[in-house]
Amino acid sequence: MKPTPMLKDELDIVIPTIRNLDFLEMWRPFFEQYHLIIIQDGDPSKTINIPQGFDYELYNRNDINRILGPKASCISFKDSACRCFGYMVSKKKYIFTIDDDCFVAKDPSGKEINALEQHIKNLLTPSTPHFFNTLYDPYGDGADFVRGYPFSMREGAITAVSHGLWLNIPDYDAPTQLVKPLERNTRKFEQTSFAMPPFFLEPVLLFYLLVSVLVKCRYVDAVMTIPKGTLFPMCGMNLAFDRELIGPAMYFGLMGDGQPIGRYDDMWAGWCVKVICDHMGWGVKTGLPYIWHSKASNPLVNLRKEYNGIFWQEEAIPFFQSVTLPKECTSVQQCYIEMAKLVKEKLGKVDPYFIKLADGMVTWIEAWDEINSPDGAKAKAPVGKDK
Amino acid sequence: MAEINKNEVDIVIGAVNADLTQFLSSWRPFFSGFHLIVVKDPELKDELNIPDGFDVDVYSKTDMEKVVGASNSSMFSGYSCRYFGYLISKKKYIVSIDDDCVPAKDPKGFLVDAVSQHVNNLEKPATPLFFNTLYDPYTEGADFVRGYPFSLREGVPCAASCGLWLNLADLDAPTQALKTEQRNTTYVDAVLTVPLKAMLPISGINIAFNRELVGPALVPALRLAGEGKVRWETLEDVWCGMCLKHISDHLGYGVKTGLPYVWRNERGDAVESLRKKWEGMKLMEKSVPFFESLKLPETALKVEDCVIELAKAVKEQLGSEDAAFTQAADAMVKWVQLWNSVNSSE
Numbered sequence: 001m002k003p004t005p006m007l008k009d010e011l012d013i014v015i016p017t018i019r020n021l022d023f024l025e026m027w028r029p030f031f032e033q034y035h036l037i038i039i040q041d042g043d044p045s046k047t048i049n050i051p052q053g054f055d056y057e058l059y060n061r062n063d064i065n066r067i068l069g070p071k072a073s074c075i076s077f078k079d080s081a082c083r084c085f086g087y088m089v090s091k092k093k094y095i096f097t098i099d100d101d102c103f104v105a106k107d108p109s110g111k112e113i114n115a116l117e118q119h120i121k122n123l124l125t126p127s128t129p130h131f132f133n134t135l136y137d138p139y140g141d142g143a144d145f146v147r148g149y150p151f152s153m154r155e156g157a158i159t160a161v162s163h164g165l166w167l168n169i170p171d172y173d174a175p176t177q178l179v180k181p182l183e184r185n186t187r188k189f190e191q192t193s194f195a196m197p198p199f200f201l202e203p204v205l206l207f208y209l210l211v212s213v214l215v216k217c218r219y220v221d222a223v224m225t226i227p228k229g230t231l232f233p234m235c236g237m238n239l240a241f242d243r244e245l246i247g248p249a250m251y252f253g254l255m256g257d258g259q260p261i262g263r264y265d266d267m268w269a270g271w272c273v274k275v276i277c278d279h280m281g282w283g284v285k286t287g288l289p290y291i292w293h294s295k296a297s298n299p300l301v302n303l304r305k306e307y308n309g310i311f312w313q314e315e316a317i318p319f320f321q322s323v324t325l326p327k328e329c330t331s332v333q334q335c336y337i338e339m340a341k342l343v344k345e346k347l348g349k350v351d352p353y354f355i356k357l358a359d360g361m362v363t364w365i366e367a368w369d370e371i372n373s374p375d376g377a378k379a380k381a382p383v384g385k386d387k
Numbered sequence: 388m389a390e391i392n393k394n395e396v397d398i399v400i401g402a403v404n405a406d407l408t409q410f411l412s413s414w415r416p417f418f419s420g421f422h423l424i425v426v427k428d429p430e431l432k433d434e435l436n437i438p439d440g441f442d443v444d445v446y447s448k449t450d451m452e453k454v455v456g457a458s459n460s461s462m463f464s465g466y467s468c469r470y471f472g473y474l475i476s477k478k479k480y481i482v483s484i485d486d487d488c489v490p491a492k493d494p495k496g497f498l499v500d501a502v503s504q505h506v507n508n509l510e511k512p513a514t515p516l517f518f519n520t521l522y523d524p525y526t527e528g529a530d531f532v533r534g535y536p537f538s539l540r541e542g543v544p545c546a547a548s549c550g551l552w553l554n555l556a557d558l559d560a561p562t563q564a565l566k567t568e569q570r571n572t573t574y575v576d577a578v579l580t581v582p583l584k585a586m587l588p589i590s591g592i593n594i595a596f597n598r599e600l601v602g603p604a605l606v607p608a609l610r611l612a613g614e615g616k617v618r619w620e621t622l623e624d625v626w627c628g629m630c631l632k633h634i635s636d637h638l639g640y641g642v643k644t645g646l647p648y649v650w651r652n653e654r655g656d657a658v659e660s661l662r663k664k665w666e667g668m669k670l671m672e673k674s675v676p677f678f679e680s681l682k683l684p685e686t687a688l689k690v691e692d693c694v695i696e697l698a699k700a701v702k703e704q705l706g707s708e709d710a711a712f713t714q715a716a717d718a719m720v721k722w723v724q725l726w727n728s729v730n731s732s733e
Contacts, residue, residue: 108494131675132587134549134644135556135571142573144566147559147618148588148625150675151668163520170521173533180530185521218529220522222575227585232518233534267534286520310537317517317536 004121008033011094011120012243014086018042019100020049026103028053030114034096037086039064042078059085067371074363079256081265083236084364087243087250088371094123095247096240101295105167108219118223118289119162119240126156127225127283137223137285159225160246160282161273164238166293167219171235173263173310174303177296185218223287228278231320234270238291241273245282248332249273251364254357261353262305267313268357271320276335279325308351315350319343333365340365391506397478397598398502399424401469403616404486405433412438413489417500424472428616430464446471455725462607462718465614466591467623470607470722473598474729480509481602482595484649485618491553491650494574504578504647505548505595512542513580513641522577522645546601546640547631550593551575555651557590560619560665563657578645583636586678589628592618593649596631603690603726604634608715609670613663617655622667626715629678634693637683666711673708677701691723698723 013031015021016039024031028051036056040048044060064085065072075085080099087095096116105113125139131153138145138154145154170185226232241250249272252265277284323342329335340361347354398421400407407425411418422442427435429448437443451460451471463471469483482505490498511525517539524531524540531540556571563569581587596605609626635642681700687693698719705712 130586132581132585132644134551134587134590136575142569142571144556144558144562144569146588146590147557147562148590148622148628148667148671149559150671152672153675165520170530171533172530173535176530176533183528183530185528218521218576220575220577221573222577226518227582229584230518230582232520233532235520235533263533270534286518306533313534313536314538317539 004117005124006033007094007120010092011096012037012086012090012092013116014039014083014090014095014097015100016041016080016083016086017048017100021051021100022049023100023103024051024054030104030116034116035092037090039082039086041080041082059089068367071363071367071370074251074254074360074367076252076255076259076265077257079259079262079265080236081252081255084250084252084269087247088368090243093242093244094120094240095243095250097236098239098291099237099293101293102166102237103292103294105290105292107290108221113289113291115164115238115289115291116240119164122162122223122285122288123159123240123242125159127159127285128153128156129225129228129278129283130157132227133224136287137225140223157281157283158242158245159285160242160277160280161234161284162240163232163234163284163286164240164289164291165220165287166235166237167290169293169296171237171293174299174306175310177299177302181299219290220287223285225283225285226274231271231274231317232284232286234266234273236266236269237293238289239266246273246277246332248365248368249276249336251336251361254353254360259353260351261308261312263302264306264309264313267309271316272336272339275320275323275325275339276332279329279335280332308353312350315347319346333369336365337362388500388503388507389510391503391510393420395479396502396506397422397424397472397476397481399426399469399472399476399481399483400486401466401472401483402427402431402435402486403466403468405431406436407486408436408438410486410489411441414484415440416498417490417502421502422478424476426463426468426472428465428468429460446475454729459721459725462721465616465623466618466621467607467610469591470605473602473605474726476598479597479599480506480595481598482506483591485592485651487652487654488552488592488649489652491648493648494576499647499649501550501593501647501649505550508548508578508643508646509545509595509597511545513545513643514539514542515580515583515636515641516543518582519579522579523643526578543639543641544600545580545597545643546604546635547589547594547596547642548578549587549589549628549642549644550595550647550649551645552590552592552651553648555653557592557618557651559667560657560660563619564661567657574648575645578643580641580643581632586629586632586675587642587644588625589631589642590618591624591627592651593647594624600640601631601635601638601690603694603723604631606630606694606719606722608718608722609711610714610718611667611670611711613666615660615663617660619655619657619660620663622670625671626674629674630694630697630719633678633681633683633697634690637687637693638690670709670711673705673712677705691727694719694723
């Protein structure tokens with residue numbers, strides 16, 4: 001078994017945050033050698049506490065405004081969607097992004113999971129979008145292609161995205177959270193889990209305190225490629241991608257402050273990314289690695305944020321399922337601009353928000369190209385740097 | 388898992404080996420209470436050895452000839468003998484397991500009830516139109532994730548449940564010959580729906596399906612010239628699976644894959660199988676672009692019509708590539724005729 005390369009000079013870890021980065025302490029053995037890009041959302045005058053010894057650059061809203069000027073309008077405020085600014089300013093080939101309430105999970109044997117290493121393995125091995133392998137990732141240790149798998153397809157496609165999963169608090173929408181407040185996706189054989197959500201101040205939800213639940217669990221020991229032509233809900237909590245390949249399509253949209261929608265940033269990016277990856281012949285993997293998601297957000301707050309999204313996604317999904325990008329779109333930027341055009345045309349009539357979003361998509365590409373052009377390095381240094 | 392109605396299930400076993408004692412004894416806890424159909428490979432000379440205590444009907448070459456005529460019984464030779472069981476069954480669900488497989492153990496050490504898992508898979512909806520990242524949303528402790536469209540959460544009827552194998556996985560001969568020691572030890576605790584339009588190689592080793600829904604679509608059609616009595620030397624199930632998936636996609640049904648696992652015993656010699664001219668590889672290469680571009684007519688609304696249309700397309704587009712395809716197309720048409728004649732006289 002070949003050891004997985006660390007890629008420490010080729011990968012940036014992008015973390016959006018509004019409070020502190022104490023969670024990094026648990027990740028230290030796995031993250032310490034990597035460069036971090038921290039996007040501080042919310043009040044820029046606040047100081048974010050970052051544990052000692054990490055190599056990072058930090059951007060707050062003032063930096064984003066300064067660097068992008070009027071184009072900063074495409075970056076969300078008061079929403080973790082702002083993380084995509086980190087993708088834009090990174091100079092590395094790969095990005096790993098993780099939420100600040102995600103911790104190191106353990107596999108069924110009790111061993112701590114190095115999520116970053118697994119993501120790297122996923123990205124460095126091919127995908128199989130054109131034919132489904134029933135034993136899942138054929139490039140994994142001890143795995144292979146099954147009988148009947150066409151030999152001409154066994155080289156696979158380049159992997160653009162590695163989508164990881166979560167133990168403990170699953171990534172459910174608000175209605176599901178309300179109906180199933182106690183459900184946990186936990187590691188096999190662990191019999192109890194405490195639910196300690198932050199909304200314990202709400203009287204109606206006080207009963208959550210000190211609840212211990214016995215739940216069935218699902219650690220699914222597989223990585224698989226999502227077939228070409230199939231859409232999926234991409235969660236940004238535990239995600240890695242080849243920035244040089246698909247970076248320009250990883251725009252997390254207009255969410256949060258001043259916007260009629262929230263908690264659809266990663267979904268939107270995922271639909272655009274999948275359509276473009278399918279067009280370009282690249283693969284998207286999902287499955288391992290797992291991280292431990294600790295914080296259940298308030299489902300009533302979530303419902304308010306998601307409300308429009310729940311209806312709009314019914315229009316958006318058929319739209320994405322029917323999009324055909326012209327052959328002339330040979331770069332991701334071209335694909336993305338074309339997508340923005342189609343969004344305006346087809347979804348603009350659903351709600352004016354989509355017209356704004358389409359404009360945001362175009363602004364994003366313009367900003368991306370500017371920042372990443374040869375003289376784009378005139379982007380001024382951010383506020384916080386350490387090590 | 389939910390209780391299943393045993394009266395709705397037939398367990399169909401194709402006997403490629405004569406001695407079924409170890410096989411049936413090991414499955415007894417899970418086969419008990421079910422009706423079994425054992426179909427003997429017409430080319431098998433020895434008498435079948437079946438232990439007592441099962442509710443079983445055994446069919447051999449003589450029975451086949453009575454039902455389908457002497458000229459058609461060759462359709463059911465080798466691994467394809469089980470299709471005769473599919474043909475004459477009167478139940479809603481079929482579960483079919485190769486006779487060299489025994490119950491597997493899950494990571495807790497408990498024996499896996501493959502029959503119950505298959506029937507549960509078939510009874511719950513499938514979700515081919517949008518991928519759920521937590522896999523089967525209808526299983527206990529799981530659900531649809533954020534971002535999954537609500538309009539798609541009812542799912543569609545499940546046509547087939549494709550199980551997996553621990554120990555000797557269903558690899559092809561070159562792969563197994565290259566990695567002689569490789570055994571599948573990873574237990575992936577998931578059932579998932581194979582998305583719409585995605586093609587996959589369905590293995591006949593451990594499979595179940597809704598016979599009432601898609602019975603005629605499981606076609607015993609593609610026979611390799613050098614087809615043998617080890618899975619490495621066959622492709623009938625892979626072809627059948629390509630047809631089944633395509634028809635399911637066309638009719639709006641789903642195909643699931645994943646649990647249950649069975650434990651597949653050591654048998655055969657991959658290197659030995661490699662010595663035979665391995666035409667399966669060639670045929671698969673030709674089949675893939677065919678299925679990729681195939682569009683069944685909107686007017687094909689019944690499974691039987693879909694099979695006939697598919698057979699027509701196979702003959703037209705693949706017939707000139709290899710005689711095996713022409714024979715497969717003819718077999719598919721014949722199969723539908725047999726299906727209609729056997730199942731109409733009820």
